[in-house]
Amino acid sequence: MTVTRFAPSPTGFLHIGGARTALFSWLYAKGRGGRFLLRIEDTDRERSTEAAVDAIFEGMAWLGLAGDNPEPIYQTQRLGRYAEVIARMLAQGTAYHCYASKQELDQLRAEQQARKEKPRYDGRWRPEAGKILPAPPQGVKPVVRFKSPDEGRVVLKDLIKGEIVFDARELDDLIIARSDGTPTYNFCVVVDDMDMGITHVIRGDDHVNNTPRQIQILQALGAAPPAYAHVSMILGGDGAKLSKRHGALGVMEYRTMGFMPEAMLNYLVRLGWSHGDQELFTRQEMIEKFDFDHVSASPARFDMEKAYWVNHQYLKVTDPALIAPEFEWHLRRIGVDPDNGPALIAVIEQQRERCRTLAEMADKSRFFYEELSGYNDRDAARHLTPKSAPVLAALIETLGTSDWQPEALHDAVHGVAETLGLKLGDVAQPIRVAVAGMAVSPPIDHTLALLGRVRALARLQAAALKAGS
RNA sequence: GCUCCUAUCGUCUAGAGGCCUAGGACGGAGCCCUCUCAAGGCUUAAACCCGGGUUCGAAUCCCGGUAGGAGCGCCA
Structure with missing residues (x-):
């Protein structure tokens, strides 16, 4: 059975890129009678917040993308499991303790960069046949590193980008447990995906370079790697990378702007994916037709104008009774009492053709519900x-x-x-x-x-x- | 710097060697319709990054440039 997952780290709201990978994952699973699971990657205690978790759930709920696991999985609840796997790897010799301090490592990195080399761990604490390791320094809590095979190559058959080959020599021994014993991201993902039976890992393409290491860890654990699909990122309308200070908006802000969730989904699914010349898809059609053969490997810009157009198409054809609750939300938002005037459905029928967003509709419908504050x-x-x-x-x-x-x-x-x-x-x-x-x-x-x-x-x-x- | 990825109209994209005089959609321009705004109809401008190969034939395959991007953390 196909099992996909969406695994955000709760450090902020659900942004547009995350929403799209969630959608792709959801569609892929639904289209194959599979399961779509939700997991919260909160091993970074510094930055993870409860508020962010709520914000992500709120965004997912608004978009109608529910996980098939009634309770999402939190990585922080699985610490025992990670410790168990690490102990096993240590015993097997696929992982080892490293006593190098942060300062030592920083210095190593600086030297390598000065020499124009790719910064990487030099294996000073890596056990090797016939190699004499230094005595562990007193009072230093070691980290645990994965003993990465340094021979051969790792082949990643990406569903979107095709076959990507990495030389094993490029892959150094990454830390899987910090000196305080907590596991790190690249390790947790692997264990979680394995334990959850994930068959298709769908995520942002900023993870491609992590993938070969994850595959190696999986192999060390004796598990078969899942299929991978690395989705390219979404750029702002100006072609610049979306960031907190540059146009990155949470999906709920698109609600405020007056988008319908279904329209948002439709715009998002077409950003990178295509099905011939078709522009508009019902949710059911998306489920039936979505596949990775037609997902573009190159980044896409978010075009507000096109998003507005899609939204307008939905406003024009959606059953007014289904639009009404969302419309009411917008009226109340701008301080208009929806009970002090005509029936919402009747107003929607008259306004839907001339408004691209519900925010615009609410604004243009004010006069039906409240006294004129003056003339233009x-x-x-x-x-x-x-x-x-x-x-x-x-x-x-x-x-x-x-x-x-x-x-x-x-x-x-x-x-x-x-x-x-x-x-x-x-x-x-x-x-x-x-x-x-x-x-x-x-x-x-x-x-x-x-x-x-x-x-x-x-x-x-x-x-x-x-x-x- | 090293590794990896990407490259078709302004934007999203179709395109799996001949069907391409490169198609659709958004946006633009023009016209029609019209009680406003819209909607709708019609018309129109607009792209294969560059250079080499392979081939009878390349937007499509290969190589090299160039340009963007990602990664190289005891972050995720």
Whole structure:
């Protein structure tokens, strides 16, 4: 059975690159009837926080990417297991104690760099047949190093990048346990993936250089390596690397910007992966069609404009009842009471075609739910003029007796335009500014219908007053 | 510095040696439609990093440049 995992380290929110690898992993497992597991890599006690764990779960939940393990695995809960494996390796001779101090190592690195060599551990404490090791210094707590085979080559058959060959001589003996006894990342990943039965390791391509060592450790443990898929990174729209201080946003910020989770997933899946010319995929289609044969090996930029377009496509076709809760969240966020106006679904139906985001929709729908705080200066100057005063007066008169339905309102507005010998625009625009406070709104008949008779007429009266003055 | 990765329109990409006069999508430009904003329809500009090979034939294969990137921690 296919088993994949997403294993973030809780040092911040779930960012866009992490979300995409999570999505790829989730899709790959789901598409093959497999399992997708969640694991928290919190062995770095310094930087890991509870808040970050929550933030990651929140992001995953919003995107609808649930792990198949009811409780995620925390590395810090598995310390006993790591110790056990390390003891075994020590006993087998595939790992050894190293007493070199940090200062010693720093100095070694500095010398190697000065000589323009690749910095690496020189094996001074590595046991070798016929080699005499120095006596362990007093009072020094050793680290444990993996005894990396230094002959031959390690072949990584990457599902995305193809075959990558590493010369074993390039791989030095990495530390698997610190002097305080805690295990290090490269070791924990290997043990966890092995214990969890992970068949496909899908992760960022900043890990490719770690992979040969992980394969060696696996081999030392007598386990078969999983398949690997190294996904390239996502760059900012300007082509620069995303970082905390440069455009790296948590997925929840995209919610605030007004994205639908499904749209976010759709944009993300197409960033690097393709299925012919298809741009839009339902979640089910993604599951069925996703594969690594069509994942690009090169980095991709995050294009906001395209993301907006995808979001808009979703807003246009998604069942309004499904959009409503998210829309309500946005209204409340900007301080609008969704109960003080028309039904959300009705508003969504009218606004969905003209808004790329839910944030925009909420903003443009304010006037349905709260009193006008004023008119847009430019629009008022243009449409609430002495010339439009009689138009508004005629409107108030006619609409006052109209049935308050879109069709009837449509006829009424057209009727006024005809009577006064005006183009529809000359009538509709003043109404817009009067009821919406600006010259942009859904079709005027629907706008009036949604707003309701009382509110609409009151606003027309107020506008007539302003226009006449 | 060393090791590894990457390279098609501005952006995401299609392309598995002839189907490529290089396709689609976003964005851009223009036109049409129109009560605003949108949406929609039509048209259009725009790319195979460079140089060598291999081959009857290369965007596709190989080599070398160049340019980006990643890694080289008692971080993950």
